[in-house]
Amino acid sequence: MRRKGVASSVYMEEAAHQVMQRSGRIVNVDATIIAEAPKIAPHAHAMKAMISHVLEVHPNRIS
Numbered sequence: 417m418r419r420k421g422v423a424s425s426v427y428m429e430e431a432a433h434q435v436m437q438r439s440g441r442i443v444n445v446d447a448t449i450i451a452e453a454p455k456i457a458p459h460a461h462a463m464k465a466m467i468s469h470v471l472e473v474h475p476n477r478i479s
Contacts, residue, residue, distance in 0.1 A: 428470045444477040 435442055445467060449456060456463070468475040
């Protein structure tokens with residue numbers, strides 16, 4: 417359940433933890449964001465870097 421004011425990285429960390437508990441590993445990420453505002457293109461690199469860091473996946477494996 418999503419709570420207001422909680423960083424999305426908290427949810428990513430929990431999802432990754434659940435994958436690892438089941439002896440899995442995340443090897444790539446494919447995400448689609450649909451938004452009218454704000455424009456995310458200027459933030460895409462930083463978002464990709466954050467996802468890479470949190471999930472311990474090389475940035476080239478994130479699209």
